[in-house]
Amino acid sequence: MNENESGKIVVDAAIMIHRELGPGLLETVYEVVLANEIERHGLSADRQVAVPI
Numbered sequence: 731m732n733e734n735e736s737g738k739i740v741v742d743a744a745i746m747i748h749r750e751l752g753p754g755l756l757e758t759v760y761e762v763v764l765a766n767e768i769e770r771h772g773l774s775a776d777r778q779v780a781v782p783i
Contacts, residue, residue: 736773743767 747763765775 739771739773740764740768743771 744764747760747767751760751763761777765777768775
């Protein structure tokens, strides 16, 4: 799977989640649901990864 295919899965999942849940929930709710949806499609997802600056 290349970057375009995995990117399409992520964007499609994010749009579907927003349509289903709508606006106004806490960010963590969207984060958990998106990570689960990404993993359901066979991709791995790390949440809240620290980025050194």
